[in-house]
Amino acid sequence: MTESTHETTHFCQNWQQQLAQAFTHIDDLCRYLDLNPSDLPISATAAQQFAMRVPLSFAACMEKGNPFDPLLRQVLPITDELAFYAGYSNDPVGDLPAATQTGILHKYQGRVLLINTGSCAINCRYCFRRNFPYADLQLSKQQEHAAILSIQNDPSIQEVIFSGGDPLLLNDARLTRLIEQINQIDHIKRIRIHSRLPIVLPARITPELINILTQSPKQIILVLHCNHANELNERVITACQALKKHGITLLNQSVLLKGVNDDAAVLCELSERLFQHGVIPYYLHLLDKATGTGHFAVSETEALLLMERVQASLSGYLVPKLVKEVAGAESKRYVVG
Numbered sequence: 001m002t003e004s005t006h007e008t009t010h011f012c013q014n015w016q017q018q019l020a021q022a023f024t025h026i027d028d029l030c031r032y033l034d035l036n037p038s039d040l041p042i043s044a045t046a047a048q049q050f051a052m053r054v055p056l057s058f059a060a061c062m063e064k065g066n067p068f069d070p071l072l073r074q075v076l077p078i079t080d081e082l083a084f085y086a087g088y089s090n091d092p093v094g095d096l097p098a099a100t101q102t103g104i105l106h107k108y109q110g111r112v113l114l115i116n117t118g119s120c121a122i123n124c125r126y127c128f129r130r131n132f133p134y135a136d137l138q139l140s141k142q143q144e145h146a147a148i149l150s151i152q153n154d155p156s157i158q159e160v161i162f163s164g165g166d167p168l169l170l171n172d173a174r175l176t177r178l179i180e181q182i183n184q185i186d187h188i189k190r191i192r193i194h195s196r197l198p199i200v201l202p203a204r205i206t207p208e209l210i211n212i213l214t215q216s217p218k219q220i221i222l223v224l225h226c227n228h229a230n231e232l233n234e235r236v237i238t239a240c241q242a243l244k245k246h247g248i249t250l251l252n253q254s255v256l257l258k259g260v261n262d263d264a265a266v267l268c269e270l271s272e273r274l275f276q277h278g279v280i281p282y283y284l285h286l287l288d289k290a291t292g293t294g295h296f297a298v299s300e301t302e303a304l305l306l307m308e309r310v311q312a313s314l315s316g317y318l319v320p321k322l323v324k325e326v327a328g329a330e331s332k333r334y335v336v337g
């Protein structure tokens with residue numbers, strides 16, 4: 001696939017500029033993909049409930065002219081989102097709103113989530129976050145300080161997980177400040193960053209960012225979020241290789257999504273390609289039952305059948321753990337037959 005001059009110019013810009021130019025109008029995305037909007041089940045209401053947002057870098061991985069593209073399905077607001085599904089709610093996991101007030105979510109032993117931005121570079125239609133309009137949330141300096149203090153005062157915490165939103169949307173100065181503060185806390189062994197940016201906006205992986213990460217005396221783990229091998233284009237691969245070369249551990253989590261990756265061959269290829277570029281498959285999540293996402297659901301029975309086939313054809317370390325979030329449970333729950 002050859003790039004247009006427009007694309008080449010776009011990808012020469014810095015990540016903030018690229019982010020500012022993400023597709024937010026459905027018609028623009030359709031034009032770029034050579035699709036006729038009237039041939040697609042687009043819903044303006046769905047787009048109003050949760051805005052469309054797609055960086056060009058991610059759109060460039062889609063197949064032009066394919067209305068069923070598995071990447072397009074992850075981001076296009078469609079009428080299915082308005083359908084009613086029993087058991088779906090606005091807060092399926094039950095703790096996000098509280099966490100976004102304090103910045104801390106301490107649910108599992110030994111590790112806490114530190115959430116200090118609510119925004120993302122991309123809006124994934126299946127995300128539980130779609131029903132919380134906290135996109136502009138940023139912890140104030142005071143709130144951040146209080147969050148750090150609470151981690152400092154709890155020696156049972158060994159790992160701090162930057163989550164969000166997407167923590168790599170914080171600028172370098174804020175990230176540096178945050179990592180430096182956590183580095184002061186003796187009982188913290190590791191810092192983990194959960195981010196989709198290396199996949200959807202690989203320009204974020206600058207030499208300066210890599211420098212910030214490698215200068216931390218605590219181990220840094222980066223957990224990516226990639227659902228389909230097509231998301232791994234040249235720019236993404238280059239970003240992963242740069243991180244890997246500097247000793248950063250790369251893991252991946254995916255969500256099992258109907259019409260995207262609910263196929264053994266697709267899951268196998270994803271694992272193979274991730275590993276080829278230095279990323280270890282970690283989790284495959286069952287969908288959280290958030291309102292508007294029911295059409296993405298894969299049943300547990302189907303998921304287990306898929307996993308059997310994946311396990312039969314891949315080396316053990318290429319098989320992600322199938323997990324689900326259970327409100328009130330002490331950890332993510334392994335889904336087993």
Ligand SMILES: *Cc1c(COP(=O)(O)O)cnc(C)c1O
Pocket residue numbers: 105106107108111112113161331332
């Ligand atoms: C997923 C998650 C973690 C991390 O769990 P791991 O199994 O260690 O990856 C921590 N806290 C919360 C609230 C989570 O949802």
Ligand code: SF4
Pocket residue numbers: 119120121122123124127128129164165166196225
């Ligand atoms: S990047 Fe992650 S948190 Fe952000 S919308 Fe997508 S799934 Fe949700």
